[in-house]
Every structure is written in C-alpha cells, then in structure tokens.
Amino acid sequence: MTKHNTYSAGADEDGHFGIYGGRYVAETLMPLILAVENEWNKAKSDPDFWKEFHYYMKHYVGRPSPLYFAERLTEKFGGAKVYFKRDELNHTGAHKINNTIGQILMAKRMGKTRIIAETGAGQHGVATATVCALFGLPCIVYMGATDVERQSPNVFRMNLLGAEVRPVTSGTGTLKDAMNEALRDWVSNVDDTFYIIGTVAGPHPYPTMVRDFQSVIGDEVREQMQEAEGRLPNTLVACLGGGSNAMGLFHPFLDDETVEIIGVEAGGKGIDTDEHCASLTLGKPGVLHGNRTYLLQTDDGQILDGHSISAGLDYPGIGPEHSWLKDRGRVNYVSVTDNEALNAFQLCTKAEGIIPALEPSHALAHVAKIAGSYPKDHLLVLNMCGRGDKDIFAVAKHLGLDMGDTDQG
Amino acid sequence: MAEQTETRITKMFDRLKAEGRGGLGTFITAGDPDYDTGLEILMGLANAGADMIEFGIPFSDPMADGPAIQASSLRALKKGMTLKKTLDMVRKFRKQDDVTPIILMGYFNPIYIYGIDTFLSDAKEVGVDGYIVVDLPPEEENELCKPAIAAGMNFIYLTAPTTDDKRLPRVVENASGFIYFVSITGITGTKSATSADIAPHLERIRKYTDLPIAVGFGIKTPENAADTVKVGDAAIVGSALVRVITDNLDENDNPTPGIAPKVHKLVSELAAGVRSVNKRIGA
The missing domain is CATH 3.40.50.1100 (Rossmann fold)
Known part of the structure; x- marks a missing residue:
C-alpha cells in the first residue's frame, strides 16, 4: 500500500x-x-x-474464459487486431x-x-x-x-x-x-x-x-496475450455501469503505462440530452451509497436517474476507483449512445456469431469507431462481459419487431 | 472529548436538567407537504411543546429512513424544496424564536454540493445550532464534524445498539451537543424499543461521555415518549409526526386544511407524555 x-x-x-x-x-x-x-x-x-x-x-464458473481473436471484425474495422475476452461464456452468462x-x-x-x-x-x-x-x-x-x-x-x-x-x-x-x-x-x-x-x-x-475478485479477468488476459502474441496488449476497452467488469480487466494493467485503457459509458439518447448514464463524463463528485464518486445529480445534490437501453449500465454513480483514474488521466472515459450500441450488437452477432449483451455492445461500438485508426499489429482487447440472450426482447422492440406482450424495453 | 461550545442545544439541556424533566425533540422534513404548510408546521412546534427541532434536509436517497420519511422527502422535493429554502425557513423561524434549538438532519450529499464553508456560514447566520448527518460516521469526521465545531456549532453523533464498547470511545471523541441513540437496529419509524431495552445501552454510553443522550427511531406515542425519557435525556419523534401529514393529504399529495394544527396536537400530547415523568425522583 x-x-x-x-x-x-x-x-x-x-x-x-x-x-x-x-x-x-x-x-x-x-x-x-x-x-x-x-x-x-x-x-x-x-x-x-x-x-x-x-x-x-475453474470447475463451476468455467474459467479461464478464452481470449478470442475476432478475425472477421478485425478485417471489417481494418486496423487493430481485436480480441474478445469471453466472460460471456461464464456460468450464468456474465462476469x-x-x-x-x-x-x-x-x-x-x-x-x-x-x-x-x-x-x-x-x-x-x-x-x-x-x-x-x-x-x-x-x-x-x-x-x-x-x-x-x-x-x-x-x-x-x-x-x-x-x-x-x-x-x-x-x-x-x-x-x-x-x-x-x-x-x-x-x-x-x-x-x-x-x-x-x-x-x-x-x-x-x-x-x-x-475489484480483486474481478481482477481474475485481467490476470488471465495478461497470461493469454503473452501466449498468443508474446507481449502486452496495446489497448483495453470495457463498458461501465458501476464499473466492475472494466475494473477487473483494467486493474492488472494500470501500472503498464504503455497500455492504453478506455472505459465506455452509456450515452443513452445522447450526452447532449437528459437521458444518459454518463456519470464520469457529465456527473460531478458527490456522496451516495457509502462512497464519494462521480454522480449524476442536480445543483441541489439530489441524485438523478440514469437512462440507458442497457439496464446493466443504468446506475447514476460509478465505482470510486474509476473516478480517481479519470482525474489522474490514467483511463480515458468516453460514451456511446443507445443506437450505436444497438448497431454494434447486430454487427457482432452477424460477423462473429456471438450475441453480445447490450452492455459490452457499448464497448464494441467504441471499438468500431477507433480500431481502424490503429496499425495492424496493434493489439486491442475488448471485455465481452455478458451474453445477449437476455436482451433479445429489448433489441427486437427497438428494431420494431414484436416478440410477445411482455414489455422488455 | 471535544471541547463543548455553548449553543442553544447545550443551554436547552441545562434548562431541562434544572426543570428535572426529559426533553422532546421533533423531526419534520423541511417543505413537507409544501413550503407554506411546512413553514406553518415549523412555526408552531415549540409552542406545542417541542424542546428542540430536528429539521430534515430533503434528499432523493434517504437510505436510513423508513417509508414515512422517505415519502416526506420525495414530496418536499417534488414541490421544489432545496437546501437553500430549508435555510430560509430556519431564518423565518428564528425571527420569532431565539431559544429553541434547530438541528439540521439529513444526508451529506446536498451539504457537500452546497459547499461546506458556504453552508456552515449560511447555516450559522440563519440560526442553525447543530447537525445530524446520517452517513457521516466518525471515520469521515473531517468532512463536516470538525469544521462545524470550529464554526461554533454542534455535531451530533448517532450511536446504535451495534456500536460496541470497542467503538464507543471513537464515536464520542468528537461528539458535541448530545448523543443520539438509535434505539433499534433498523430504519426510522419501524420497530420500537422499551426503556428496559434501552437502559443497558445508555448505561454503556454514559461510561464514555457526560453528554446528554437523546433517543430516537420507533418512538410513536406519548406513552413511548414518556417511557423513553425514564432512561434517556430526551425522546425524538419523527415518523409519527410525518404520518399525520401523510394521513391528511388529498389524492394529489396536496395538504387538506388544518394539517398544521393536527401535527401540533400530537406534539402537545407527546410533550405532555414527556413532562409526566419526573426525573428528579425516578431516574
């Protein structure tokens, strides 16, 4: 310490x-x-x-989860080598x-x-x-x-x-x-x-x-990338609600200063609207639920509700360590809208045969924006932290399809 | 123990001691059910028999409170209540009453966002005497406790049945004004404890501090209040008063006529209960 x-x-x-x-x-x-x-x-x-x-x-969750080279998406993006850390394959389908x-x-x-x-x-x-x-x-x-x-x-x-x-x-x-x-x-x-x-x-x-429990994710990535490429990854990308999957991936790499780290928040209908969940991008420090951290709140210190197509990112706060990493500038926090996430969801499903949860679809939407700007030997790891079976109703609704009378929005 | 600044709170406990009785603290949420009715309720509390007033700062996420006070907070916020307006109500109260202590009670975030220094000077100026901030345990005393004491006000710490002997010295270390004993392990306005349940805890706390002890959480009736001051120095009633408000709203949460007198009536009954116990003989 x-x-x-x-x-x-x-x-x-x-x-x-x-x-x-x-x-x-x-x-x-x-x-x-x-x-x-x-x-x-x-x-x-x-x-x-x-x-x-x-x-x-090992025996119950099914770890280590694979580090998978997403070749088809890599080709599509035309830049960095995109790897998925496949935590969606865990028992119960998420990290x-x-x-x-x-x-x-x-x-x-x-x-x-x-x-x-x-x-x-x-x-x-x-x-x-x-x-x-x-x-x-x-x-x-x-x-x-x-x-x-x-x-x-x-x-x-x-x-x-x-x-x-x-x-x-x-x-x-x-x-x-x-x-x-x-x-x-x-x-x-x-x-x-x-x-x-x-x-x-x-x-x-x-x-x-x-964080220490979730760090199993980043620890495995370090080892698996060493095995696959013989070196550290260049860029890590993960989505954030409270921030546990992201912290699990990021933490073992925080002191490797050559590793670029990007956290992706839920931009909802856009960060120029009131309906988003970008606590780090648009919130300010406050105290809630036992910790001081960036929060979406009013000028009177009342907590606001976040909005996101993904219920898993729908939290007005964020883990305090992320707040600190933001202020220190170690991690770059960005946001992605509902629509961008929906597009990434469909892209991943069709190109890789993997139905991602809407949460990591946010991370993928950002990868889609940046991967092309990197050289072909640039190693990028995305945390595929959950599978999308739970989201098919919500996605269907947003695509204008009716899958039954339950409101899954 | 922290050096004890003289405030309306300490003076009130001195008076109670001289009178040989326990005190009544009343909690209401500022601006519930709306600003005007809330102000009317506030203005009449002392006349009805309240010895001190705990004035709740409305907060969107009151996690130590039960359903009654949660709802009161949300009602006040919906009507546009803010911390600034809360202080404004205190200023109006002080114009007619320079004796009854007012303690702002609530959660840290609205105060933090207001800005600690500005808040303390504004609060002091309008006549606030002390603070009970539920989510600021001694571990976070640098946030508001120490600055409040430095500014000449009291910072009241909560102790709970779970606060064991190992921890009590730490909790009372910077306490001032009085100790607030949370009589149950739970949220406000739910379970109730009897004087027999409370007594051993108060005895334990008194080993570590000479400060008066007020008891709250779950005190609902004049009988509860009377029973409580047999062992405690004051009884604090909140949810039961808030429920009088809740029970007298129309379907749109607007107040029906006569709410304030109804709240004051319960305060009078509670005060009579508290005053029925002669502490010179009994305790």
Missing part, C-alpha cells in the same frame, strides 16, 4: 482513492462494515481462501459470478446465514441467487419495480434458483433505490446477513474487494 507512483496500490487504509471512496454509512452499519473489512484483510492474504476461490472459478463466488466465500468465513443483493438488469441477482443455491443459503434480491417488469426472464430465473425477489417501489423504483433498500435491509438484519454488492462501489472495502 505504500508503493509510490503506482495506479494499482489503492485504496488507502480508510478506503480512499484520492478524494473518492470512503465509508459514508449510518453508524448502525459501521461495526459491520469494519467486520467485513477485517475479515477481508485476513482472507486476501490467506492462500486457502484463494485456492477455494480458484477451485470454483458477475466471479464476484458473487468471492463474496459468498466471505459470507461463509464470517458465519453469515442470510444473503441480500441488489440488481438492475438482473444479472447480478441471478449470479447471487446461483451461488446461494450452490451454498444452500437463503437469498433476497432487491430489484426496482420497473426492472422487475422489464426483466421478467431474470426474475423467473432467480425464483427458480430459490431466491426471493422483492420489487422496490420507493424513490424512483430503479437500481439506485434497490441499493437503498438493500442497505435498509442490512441495517435491520445486521446479525445474520451479508450484503453481496454487485459492483466496485459502496463503502470500503467493497470497491477493492470486488
């Missing part, structure tokens, strides 16, 4: 990345947060903990399970017997419900009422896995309110409950803990 001139050593012992991060929670939760931190400090230096984590990564396995092992270490989680699109909810089924623990998932309606297949999946999905109508009934409600549950059930947060946000130690 005392290493100088490094981008990867944070957070400090109070959970700060520069002015970001921290522990802005009610006193009732503080002892619990400190207990999680204490246990995490022990777990992260315990070889048996990581042995168990990697056992499940989310890397984190939920890690956190449920933490819950087990702490002797907690009840699991809660928040979810937006339902991917983190499904990943949490999955590990709860695996470990035989009761699971309650808070989900905005609007999301419950538009993501009914994931709600059904969670129910099949034995989880109880509680629709949240408070506030504006979206992901941020689901997180508020999960925090309210936690305050009310401090003795037996572990809160599995789905992204690199929340009070310390969650941002670093989740």
